[in-house]
Amino acid sequence: MHLLVFGKSGQVARALAAAVGGRHSVALAGRPQYDITDFQVVKAAVAAEAPAVIVNAAAHTAVDRAETAPETARAVNHAGAANVARAAAEAGLPLLQVSTDYVFDGAARTPYAEDAGTGPLNVYGASKLDGERAVAAATPKHLIVRTSWVFDAGGGNFVDTMLGLAATRDRLNVVDDQRAAPTAAAAVARALLRMAETAVGDGFAEWGVYHFQARPVVSWCGFARAIFAAWAELTGAPVPEVTAIPTRDYPTPARRPLYGVLATDRIDRVFGIKPPDWRQDLRQVLTARAVAAGA
Ligand SMILES: NC(=O)c1ccc[n+]([C@@H]2O[C@H](COP(=O)([O-])OP(=O)(O)OC[C@H]3O[C@@H](n4cnc5c(N)ncnc54)[C@H](OP(=O)(O)O)[C@@H]3O)[C@@H](O)[C@H]2O)c1
Numbered sequence: 001m002h003l004l005v006f007g008k009s010g011q012v013a014r015a016l017a018a019a020v021g022g023r024h025s026v027a028l029a030g031r032p033q034y035d036i037t038d039f040q041v042v043k044a045a046v047a048a049e050a051p052a053v054i055v056n057a058a059a060h061t062a063v064d065r066a067e068t069a070p071e072t073a074r075a076v077n078h079a080g081a082a083n084v085a086r087a088a089a090e091a092g093l094p095l096l097q098v099s100t101d102y103v104f105d106g107a108a109r110t111p112y113a114e115d116a117g118t119g120p121l122n123v124y125g126a127s128k129l130d131g132e133r134a135v136a137a138a139t140p141k142h143l144i145v146r147t148s149w150v151f152d153a154g155g156g157n158f159v160d161t162m163l164g165l166a167a168t169r170d171r172l173n174v175v176d177d178q179r180a181a182p183t184a185a186a187a188v189a190r191a192l193l194r195m196a197e198t199a200v201g202d203g204f205a206e207w208g209v210y211h212f213q214a215r216p217v218v219s220w221c222g223f224a225r226a227i228f229a230a231w232a233e234l235t236g237a238p239v240p241e242v243t244a245i246p247t248r249d250y251p252t253p254a255r256r257p258l259y260g261v262l263a264t265d266r267i268d269r270v271f272g273i274k275p276p277d278w279r280q281d282l283r284q285v286l287t288a289r290a291v292a293a294g295a
Contacts, residue, residue: 001200004029004051006036006084007058011155012098015189016055024193027051030058036080042087053196055096056084056135059128063102066123067253073127081131085138094141094199096192101148101180101213103129106257113263114146114209122254132209143195144209145188145267148260149223151281152185153288158220162227163289169240176221176244180260183214184281191273198271206270211262214278219244230283234290 001024007013008030020026027049034045036058046054059077060066066073081097088095102125103118120126135142151157165172191212198204218226221244228239247258267273 001025001052001197002027002049003053003055003196004045004049005055005057006030006034006042006045007056008034010057010059010061011150011152011157011185012057012188012192013055015152015185016057016192019186019189019193036083037075039083039086042083043090046087046091046093051093052200053094053096054084054088055098055192055196056081057098059098060124063122063124063256064253066127070123070127073123074130077124077127078130078134082134082138085135085142088141089139092141094143094196095135095139096143096145096196096199097132097135098188098192099132099144099146100125100128101146101260101262102257103132103146104257104260106178106259108259111261111263112211114211114266121257124254140207141199142207143199145192145195145212146209146262147183147188147212148180148262149182150185150188151182151285153285153292155185158182158223159227159282159285162224163231166228166231166237166239170238171243172224172240173243173245173250174221174224175247175250176219177246178256178258178260179217179219181214181217181275182223182278182282183212184276184278184285186284187214187276187278187281188212191267191271194273195271210267210270211264212267212273213262213264213275214281215275216277217261221245226279226282227286230286231290234286235293
């Protein structure tokens, strides 16, 4: 199976390239050569690669910056996703579109099912939801995969931020009332591959929206403490003491949902994909970083 993945240098795209191993081949398409805001460029990439399946992992993921540059977020997350979906539809190919728990308002107290009502609180979430709708309208052969708090060994994610702060701070305040689950890019990649393998088969009909999220559910504060505990154990380095604070004491340009827990029954039932344990993936990511840092 040959996969064409938009989002070349992103966390999920790189993890997908690493996950295919020798089983499949993958072409990563990214800027500046392949900008998904240009339909002709997207179409040309599909024609050149002749893939069996397309994955759109390209996105404008800077949640706070999107508040002040909403047109950029919309151009990539909405119009760009629509371009990829149109190209997939014209070529008759399945499309896997990666999306987010930020399509929800976080007011729920039990895990969100795929058909739960949406209500994004910020520009990023709204643009991703518009992208989902554009994908669904353009092609019936779509798998929209919502996930949350993606991390890997590099790439400007929360783990990076915490380890950066660990080098200079001995105390940190971290928000404790936003709850979801960190999900490793490698785990997202494994899930996407399994879904792609199944979806390219004859007679596959379970198109639509899926939730994929690790366990256990945790707050940013709990995640920070887990990062520091594992980092201290792996490297012996001193780590900051973490104090739990409420969101209202850490104002950000974008509002974020307090509850982003996703029900994952459907992806298990259809594809046999279980929620991974993020603590194991975190350990691998931190071990790789410790080795790279010579710690
Ligand atoms: N990160 C998270 O916490 C998180 C949580 C839930 C869902 N998601 C979703 O998961 C998917 C992958 O996220 P990620 O964490 O891998 O994101 P990421 O590391 O920020 O990577 C996004 C990639 O998209 C590319 N991109 C941006 N605009 C583009 C354009 N116009 N044309 C082509 N490529 C463009 C970026 O390229 P450049 O390098 O050129 O900027 C970057 O390589 C996205 O759909 C995101 O919404 C992410």
